[in-house]
Amino acid sequence: xHFNVPLILSITPFILFLVLLLAAKLPLLNVSIITVxxxxxLKIYYWKILPLFVLNSFxxxxxxxxxIFVIIFGAIFFLEVLSNLKIIENVSYYLKSLLKDYRVQxxxxxxxxxxxxxxxxxxxxxxxxxxxxxxxIGLSPxxxxxxxxxxxSTAGAFGAVGTPVRVGFAGLDVxxxxxxxxxxxxxxxxxxxxxxxxxxxxxxxxxxxxxxxVPFAIWxxxxxxxxxxLVSKLGPEFPSILGSLxxxxxxxxTIKLGLFVPKNKRHLEEAKVMEVKLPAYxxxxxxxxxxxxxIVGKFVLGSINLEFPWGFSxxxxxxxxxxxxxxxxxxxxxxxxxxxxxxxxxxxxxxRSINPFLVxxxxxxxxxxxxxxxxxxxxxxSSLTTISKAFELxxxxxxAPFIGAFGGxxxxxxxxxxxxxxxxxxxxxxxxxxxPAIILSLGLIGGAAGNMxxxxxxxxxxxxxxxxxQTRFVLKGLIIPCLIYLTLVGIMGLIVIGV
Numbered sequence: 003x004h005f006n007v008p009l010i011l012s013i014t015p016f017i018l019f020l021v022l023l024l025a026a027k028l029p030l031l032n033v034s035i036i037t038v039x040x041x042x043x044l045k046i047y048y049w050k051i052l053p054l055f056v057l058n059s060f061x062x063x064x065x066x067x068x069x070i071f072v073i074i075f076g077a078i079f080f081l082e083v084l085s086n087l088k089i090i091e092n093v094s095y096y097l098k099s100l101l102k103d104y105r106v107q108x109x110x111x112x113x114x115x116x117x118x119x120x121x122x123x124x125x126x127x128x129x130x131x132x133x134x135x136x137x138x139i140g141l142s143p144x145x146x147x148x149x150x151x152x153x154x155s156t157a158g159a160f161g162a163v164g165t166p167v168r169v170g171f172a173g174l175d176v177x178x179x180x181x182x183x184x185x186x187x188x189x190x191x192x193x194x195x196x197x198x199x200x201x202x203x204x205x206x207x208x209x210x211x212x213x214x215x216v217p218f219a220i221w222x223x224x225x226x227x228x229x230x231x232l233v234s235k236l237g238p239e240f241p242s243i244l245g246s247l248x249x250x251x252x253x254x255x256t257i258k259l260g261l262f263v264p265k266n267k268r269h270l271e272e273a274k275v276m277e278v279k280l281p282a283y284x285x286x287x288x289x290x291x292x293x294x295x296x297i298v299g300k301f302v303l304g305s306i307n308l309e310f311p312w313g314f315s316x317x318x319x320x321x322x323x324x325x326x327x328x329x330x331x332x333x334x335x336x337x338x339x340x341x342x343x344x345x346x347x348x349x350x351x352x353x354r355s356i357n358p359f360l361v362x363x364x365x366x367x368x369x370x371x372x373x374x375x376x377x378x379x380x381x382x383x384s385s386l387t388t389i390s391k392a393f394e395l396x397x398x399x400x401x402a403p404f405i406g407a408f409g410g411x412x413x414x415x416x417x418x419x420x421x422x423x424x425x426x427x428x429x430x431x432x433x434x435x436x437x438p439a440i441i442l443s444l445g446l447i448g449g450a451a452g453n454m455x456x457x458x459x460x461x462x463x464x465x466x467x468x469x470x471x472q473t474r475f476v477l478k479g480l481i482i483p484c485l486i487y488l489t490l491v492g493i494m495g496l497i498v499i500g501v
Contacts (some may be wrong), residue, residue: 006285009392011048012385015041015368016412023474030473031357033477034364041368048457050379051371058314063367063422065308065316070414074462075351076324077130080331082347083465086290086337090138092280096437102267105201105215107139107207109194109222112149116224117157119430121242122296123208126321129463131156133196133290143467148479151454155487156190156227157242158184158416163300164238164447170420171442174428180238182443184231186403189447189490194457196335196483205268214264221262224447225249230489246462288334291343295326321409322423354468358461362414369413372420390426402441403448410452419449435465436499444495455480 015037022033045051084090095209111132129150136146159166160183167176167183198219204211209262229252230245256262303321310316333341376384383391387444393401405427409419423445431441453459460476 007093008048008382008385008388011044012372012388013392014044016401020345024477027474028473030457031291031361031364034361034368038364038368038371041371044369045375045378045385048374048380049382049385051375052377052379054314055377056314056371059370060367061310061314062316062370063365064363065318066366067359067362069135069319069322070458070462071355072322072324073130073287073327074324074354074465076322076331077159077466078351078354079347080288080292080327081130082350083331083339083343084336085134086278086343086347087334089285089288090134091286093135093138096285097281102269103215103264104139104268105198105211106218106257106263106280108136108141108149108201109197109219110140110250110253111135112197113194113222114226114246114253116150116153116268117242117246117295118250119246120157120161121246122153122163122293122300128157130466133467135439137467139444143328143464143469144472144475145200146467147463147469148476149200151456151460151476152193152197152200152482152483154456154459154463155450155454156187156193157246157411157450158185159446160238160241161416161450163243164240164421166416166446167238170417170446170449171424172421174424174442175438176238176442178439179443179446180234180241182440182498183238183446184227184234184241186447186491187230187441187450188227189487189494190450191220191227192487192490193483194219194222196486200479211268212462218262218264221256222249222253225252235445250406252392284338285386288330290328291334292326295330296323299322299323299326320340354465358465361461362458365412369418369422386422387426390423390430394430394433396434397496398427398434398436398441399444399499402427402444402493402495403451403491406445406448406450406483407452407455407488410449411455411457415455416449416453418448419452420446440495444491447491448488454487455484456460472486 018040019033019037022028022036023030028147042056045056081090101110113415116128116132120130129132129147132153133146136150137143141149160180171179195216198212198215202208205211208342226245226249229248230241233240233244277353299321303319305317305319308316331347332344335347372385374384376382376387382388390405391465393405395401405423406419410416413419413422427441427445428438455474455477460473464472464476
C-alpha cells in the first residue's frame with residue numbers, strides 16, 4: 003500500500019476521531035464537531051475545495067441527519083407511549099411465559115425479530131425497536147445496545163426491501179450480486195454465537211452459561227442464513243424478510259419440540275415476579291400496526307427531488323420509518339392513553355433526539371466533504387478516491403469486506419457505503435480481472451457487518467434507552483466480533499475468487 007501526503011491527510015480525521023473517542027473519552031458530540039472541523043480545514047487549505055461544495059456538503063449532511071432525526075424522534079415517541087401504557091412490560095411478561103430461557107428470548111428478539119424489521123424498514127429502525135425490549139426482559143441498557151447492534155448486521159445486506167443492492171449499486175450489473183451475497187452472508191451464522199458470548203460474559207459462570215446454549219445459537223444462525231440463500235433467486239428484496247420469517251417459524255417449532263434449546267433454563271431477575279395487566283391483543287396490536295405501516299409505506303411511498311437554485315439537488319424519500327412510528331403510536335396514545343400522553347411522549351422524544359441529530363449532522367457533513375473534496379482548485383482527487391485507490395491490490399477479495407465495513411461504520415448505512423465504494427470496487431475488479439459480482443457482493447456483506455459498529459445506529463439505539471456517553475464501551479464490545487466476521491467473509495472471498 004503506497005502512502006502519500008493526500009492519503010495520510012485523508013485518514014487523519016478518522017484517526018483523530020478514534021483517539022478522541024476511545025483514548026481521550028470525550029463525549030461523541032464533542033468528538034464529532036472537532037473531527038468535522040479538522041476535515042473542513044483540510045479540505046479548504048490543502049484540497050482547496052470550491053466553497054459551493056462546502057455548502058452542499060453541509061446541506062446534504064443536514065438533510066441526511068434530518069431523516070435519521072425523524073426515525074429517532076418517531077421511535078422514542080412510539081416507545082414512550084408503549085412504556086407509559088405498560089405495553090413493553092407486558093411484552094416481556096408474555097415472552098418470558100413462552101420462552102423460559104433468557105438466552106433463547108434474547109436471540110429470538112435480537113436475531114430473528116430484528117432481522118425481519120431490518121428486511122422491511124432498515125435505516126436504524128431495528129435496533130430502536132428491539133433494544134428497549136431487551137431491556138424489558140432484564141438486560142442492562144449497555145448490554146442491550148451491544149447485542150442489538152450485533153443483530154443490526156447480517157440482515158442489513160438485503161435490508162429495507164433490498165435497497166442496498168437496488169439503490170446502492172444503481173447503474174452496475176447486479177444480476178448475480180444477490181446470489182453471491184447470500185453465499186457470503188452464510189458467515190452470519192456466527193452472530194447469535196457472539197450474542198450468546200456477550201450474554202454469558204455478564205454471568206459468574208460464563209463458560210457453562212455459554213457452552214450449554216451454543217447448539218441453539220448455531221441453529222438460530224443457520225435457520226436464518228440458509229433460508230435467505232434459498233430464496234435469493236427471488237431478488238434482493240426477499241432474503242432478509244423471508245429468511246427471518248422462515249427462521250422464526252423453524253425456531254419456534256424446534257423450541258416446541260425441545261430441540262437445540264438449553265436443558266438448564268436460566269433466567270434474569272429471578273426474584274422479580276411480573277404481573278400481567280393487559281390482554282395479549284393489546285400487547286400485539288401496536289407492533290402489528292407498526293410492521294404493517296412499515297411494509298405498506300415502503301412499497302407505496304416514493305421520493306421527490308429537492309432542487310436548489312445553484313444546481314444542487316437531493317433525493318428525499320417520502321417513506322421514513324420514523325413516520326410509521328408516529329402514525330402507529332398516535333392512535334394508540336389517543337385511544338388507550340390518559341391525559342396529555344401525546345404531549346408528554348412528544349416532549350421526551352424531542353429532548354432525547356436533539357443530541358443524536360447534531361452528532362449525525364457532523365458525521366454526515368464529514369462524509370460529504372470527503373466525497374466532494376474532488377471539486378477543488380488543487381487538482382487532487384477526492385479523499386474517498388485517494389483512500390480507495392490505496393486498496394487496488396490482488397488481495398481485493400479479502401479487503402473488499404473491510405472497505406464495505408468502513409463505509410458502514412462512518413455512514414450507518416449499507417446503501418450509502420455501496421454508493422460510495424460500489425463504482426470503485428466494480429472498476430478495480432475489472433482491472434484485476436475478477437468477476438465484479440463477487441467483489442461487489444463482498445463489499446455488500448462487509449457493509450452489513452460494519453453496520454454493527456455504525457455510529458449513527460449506535461447513537462439511535464442508545465437514545466431510545468436513555469444511555470449517554472457509553473458509545474466507546476459499545477464499540478469495545480463489538481469490534482472483535484466485527485473483525486472475526488469480516489475476516490471469515492474475506493477468506494470466503496479468496497476461496498470463491500480462486501486467489
